Amino acid sequence: MQSKTAHFKENAKKALGDAQLQRVLDKFSTGFPVKRAQAAARLPEFEDLRDAARDIRAHVLDNLDVYLERFETKVIETGGMVHWARGGSDACSIIGDICKSVDAKTVTKSKSMIGEEIAINDYLEKNGVDPVETDLGEYIIQLRDEPPSHIIVPAVHLSKEQVAETFREKHTDLPADRVLDNPRILLDEARGKLREKFLSADVGLSGANMLVAETGSIALVTNEGNADLSVGLPRVHIVLASIEKVVPCMEDAWTLLRVLARSATGQDLSVYTSFVTGPKRSDDLDGPEEFHVVLLDNGRSSMLGSEFHDMLRCIKCGSCINHCPVYAKIGGHAYGWVYPGPMGSVLSPALLGDVSANDLPNASTLCGKCETVCPVRIPLPEMLRQWRNRQFEANQMPTRQRLGLRAWAWLARRPRTYRLVMEIGTGLLTKLAPRNGRFKNLPFAKGWTSKRDLPAPQGKTFMAQWKQRSNGGSS
Amino acid sequence: MKNSPEKPSVALYVTCLVDLTRPGVGFAAVKLLEDAGCVLSVPETQTCCGQPAYNAGDQGDARALALQVIENFSGYDYVVIPSGSCAAMIKDHYPKLFKDDPAMLKRSVDLAQRTWELTAFLRDVMQYSPQNVSCPGSATYHDSCSGLRELNIKDQPRDLLGAVDGLTIVEADLAETCCGFGGLFCVKYPDISSAMADRKIDDIVNTGADTLLGGDLGCLMNLAGRMSRRGEKLKVWHVAEVLAGMTEGTRPISGDKDAK
Ligand code: SF4
Numbered sequence: 001m002q003s004k005t006a007h008f009k010e011n012a013k014k015a016l017g018d019a020q021l022q023r024v025l026d027k028f029s030t031g032f033p034v035k036r037a038q039a040a041a042r043l044p045e046f047e048d049l050r051d052a053a054r055d056i057r058a059h060v061l062d063n064l065d066v067y068l069e070r071f072e073t074k075v076i077e078t079g080g081m082v083h084w085a086r087g088g089s090d091a092c093s094i095i096g097d098i099c100k101s102v103d104a105k106t107v108t109k110s111k112s113m114i115g116e117e118i119a120i121n122d123y124l125e126k127n128g129v130d131p132v133e134t135d136l137g138e139y140i141i142q143l144r145d146e147p148p149s150h151i152i153v154p155a156v157h158l159s160k161e162q163v164a165e166t167f168r169e170k171h172t173d174l175p176a177d178r179v180l181d182n183p184r185i186l187l188d189e190a191r192g193k194l195r196e197k198f199l200s201a202d203v204g205l206s207g208a209n210m211l212v213a214e215t216g217s218i219a220l221v222t223n224e225g226n227a228d229l230s231v232g233l234p235r236v237h238i239v240l241a242s243i244e245k246v247v248p249c250m251e252d253a254w255t256l257l258r259v260l261a262r263s264a265t266g267q268d269l270s271v272y273t274s275f276v277t278g279p280k281r282s283d284d285l286d287g288p289e290e291f292h293v294v295l296l297d298n299g300r301s302s303m304l305g306s307e308f309h310d311m312l313r314c315i316k317c318g319s320c321i322n323h324c325p326v327y328a329k330i331g332g333h334a335y336g337w338v339y340p341g342p343m344g345s346v347l348s349p350a351l352l353g354d355v356s357a358n359d360l361p362n363a364s365t366l367c368g369k370c371e372t373v374c375p376v377r378i379p380l381p382e383m384l385r386q387w388r389n390r391q392f393e394a395n396q397m398p399t400r401q402r403l404g405l406r407a408w409a410w411l412a413r414r415p416r417t418y419r420l421v422m423e424i425g426t427g428l429l430t431k432l433a434p435r436n437g438r439f440k441n442l443p444f445a446k447g448w449t450s451k452r453d454l455p456a457p458q459g460k461t462f463m464a465q466w467k468q469r470s471n472g473g474s475s
Numbered sequence: 476m477k478n479s480p481e482k483p484s485v486a487l488y489v490t491c492l493v494d495l496t497r498p499g500v501g502f503a504a505v506k507l508l509e510d511a512g513c514v515l516s517v518p519e520t521q522t523c524c525g526q527p528a529y530n531a532g533d534q535g536d537a538r539a540l541a542l543q544v545i546e547n548f549s550g551y552d553y554v555v556i557p558s559g560s561c562a563a564m565i566k567d568h569y570p571k572l573f574k575d576d577p578a579m580l581k582r583s584v585d586l587a588q589r590t591w592e593l594t595a596f597l598r599d600v601m602q603y604s605p606q607n608v609s610c611p612g613s614a615t616y617h618d619s620c621s622g623l624r625e626l627n628i629k630d631q632p633r634d635l636l637g638a639v640d641g642l643t644i645v646e647a648d649l650a651e652t653c654c655g656f657g658g659l660f661c662v663k664y665p666d667i668s669s670a671m672a673d674r675k676i677d678d679i680v681n682t683g684a685d686t687l688l689g690g691d692l693g694c695l696m697n698l699a700g701r702m703s704r705r706g707e708k709l710k711v712w713h714v715a716e717v718l719a720g721m722t723e724g725t726r727p728i729s730g731d732k733d734a735k
Contacts, residue, residue, distance in 0.1 A: 325653040329671055362660075363664055363667065365668075366620075366657060368620055368621070369620075387532075389532040389534055392533050393532070397531070397532070405536075408528075409523075409528050409539070411522075412525075412543075415520035415543075422494070425495075426496075436730055440704075448661065448662055451668070452703075453701075453730065457496045458498055460498070461494050462493055462501035463517075465498055467519070
């Protein structure tokens with residue numbers, strides 16, 4: 001997916017001015033947190049499970065090579081193939097080649113953020129293959145030619161009226177009198193269309209919520225069952241997953257599954273949880289004849305051992321996004337790339353690997369809500385701060401900000417000069433203060449007064465008054 | 476400077492915002508701490524705790540300022556701050572700044588252990604409760620992020636406010652949601668920041684309360700500034716001002732001119 005992270009500020013402004021989007025976001029940002037809180041409250045051991053989930057993921061990262069090799073061996077043993085891809089273009093050509101080898105015309109896809117990361121749909125289209133998204137949300141945004149705005153609810157930025165409009169426009173055989181006014185009917189409408197595609201697809205492409213090293217299985221979690229159809233029906237199944245998704249064994253996978261859906265949607269478990277192991281065996285009733293796993297690095301291995309190491313514990317539940325007060329106002333598209341919200345603001349600069357995403361780690365109040373709801377306890381605010389450290393060290397902060405910051409610190413380190421300057425400053429502001437005690441517009445504080453009044457100082461500084469009081473001996 | 480446990484020596488760290496814009500909050504803290512029986516000092520060379528630098532990635536300046544604070548506030552039984560955010564900077568983040576310097580780490584941990592946010596100190600250390608203070612009306616309380624999530628400050632101010640005559644507290648649905656201040660965030664991203672404040676203000680107005688209280692001047696100035704830009708009539712006070720009974724005849728942070 002093309003990165004638009006460099007235009008964060010404009011994108012955010014656009015989102016803030018979009019009344020329809022604001023209505024959808026309002027609903028979203030009150031709904032999900034309540035569901036998550038209820039799910040956590042229903043399970044007394046939830047906090048312990050978060051510790052266990054964190055420990056499993058941390059252990060994996062410390063032994064990533066071991067578990068990846070074990071996973072590879074098992075996949076091969078069960079008759080599948082493993083392909084290693086360093087970057088997005090490597091992964092695209094591996095998938096393209098597999099499609100070509102079976103002369104594929106149509107690929108059914110179940111939701112994969114890694115697929116978005118490497119823009120696999122564009123690649124396939126360019127090579128004459130028709131990629132069909134089968135997750136309802138992904139299907140809708142594919143029809144609209146939009147990127148996802150959330151990692152688990154990709155079309156969360158749309159109202160059901162907008163979805164109905166999209167169907168009317170794109171499903172040309174739709175009778176004009178067909179009522180499309182509730183989610184169930186919309187789902188049925190999409191299902192009808194997708195059923196044909198499932199049956200005619202040559203290749204099924206899916207992501208993976210986990211890769212189980214012990215068995216060579218992949219775990220797939222959906223609420224629509226679309227993943228099962230897109231991997232079970234076509235002749236070839238390709239799994240596209242990033243390397244950190246591996247877990248040691250089934251038991252660990254289940255521990256993670258117990259926190260995943262609860263954190264994401266507040267469900268105890270998603271509606272469908274499937275484990276897929278290798279291609280169809282002789283006595284299986286169905287399943288693909290070929291089973292490929294493409295393991296993508298795309299910058300992750302360079303995060304290992306860095307200050308962003310812990311970010312790789314992420315199990316992509318979306319909880320930090322659901323609870324983020326910044327996301328609640330600007331939505332996912334403003335972030336400009338695949339991963340929005342707190343997790344995206346840490347991941348995107350690392351994976352994009354340049355300064356284009358520099359705004360993201362700064363566009364946070366570090367309010368800390370995300371960390372309190374992350375099932376694997378990633379210290380997200382600390383990671384955001386680490387990006388700010390890097391930017392400051394690399395001299396990437398806008399010059400005026402840097403100068404202002406350093407001047408303030410310079411003064412603060414010289415208490416006597418600081419006092420003098422502050423007395424003069426507050427004295428001036430007090431003189432200039434309007435009668436009602438608020439400044440509407442201060443040329444040197446535009447960042448503040450463009451949107452808010454600035455309360456005028458109450459009078460002399462506390463320290464000056466305190467000194468007077470002490471000297472006067474009154475107390 | 477050690478004192479008896481009933482009369483501990485306390486250094487007040489007023490914070491930059493209180494010092495420069497609202498000294499009344501500092502004097503409210505002084506009154507509360509003295510009423511609670513503390514022997515109070517105000518170290519004269521105090522300036523900024525370094526949080527703006529720290530959160531902007533300027534670790535060098537943050538460390539230098541932390542060192543200055545550690546020196547300024549050594550020797551007191553307690554250091555008390557009318558801000559959860561500055562208190563959390565000292566308690567949670569100073570030790571991180573010195574994690575590679577064992578001697579400084581020890582000193583920063585020592586300071587961290589002696590440092591308290593005002594309402595937590597009054598309730599939990601001094602077992603203080605305000606006497607004969609009244610503030611008729613209904614108020615809603617904004618839980619500032621650092622105090623809430625880094626220092627677990629939630630019930631302390633509410634318990635203290637419970638002893639104020641005539642005051643009822645109405646809880647807002649989004650009491651724990653960030654107001655969009657975020658230090659430099661509010662001037663770097665004013666559009667997002669004020670939209671976040673608007674979401675909070677809608678929720679606050681919904682409670683029907685006539686007053687907004689909180690324990691961090693940054694958040695309160697942000698909310699008050701936005702409220703007065705929107706023409707909202709709510710009064711905004713720092714919790715210390717109410718607890719000390721120092722609202723009479725004082726203009727609230729929201730700047731309602733009729734109140735002066
Ligand atoms: S960072 Fe944590 S909360 Fe956010 S998506 Fe990843 S696992 Fe979920």
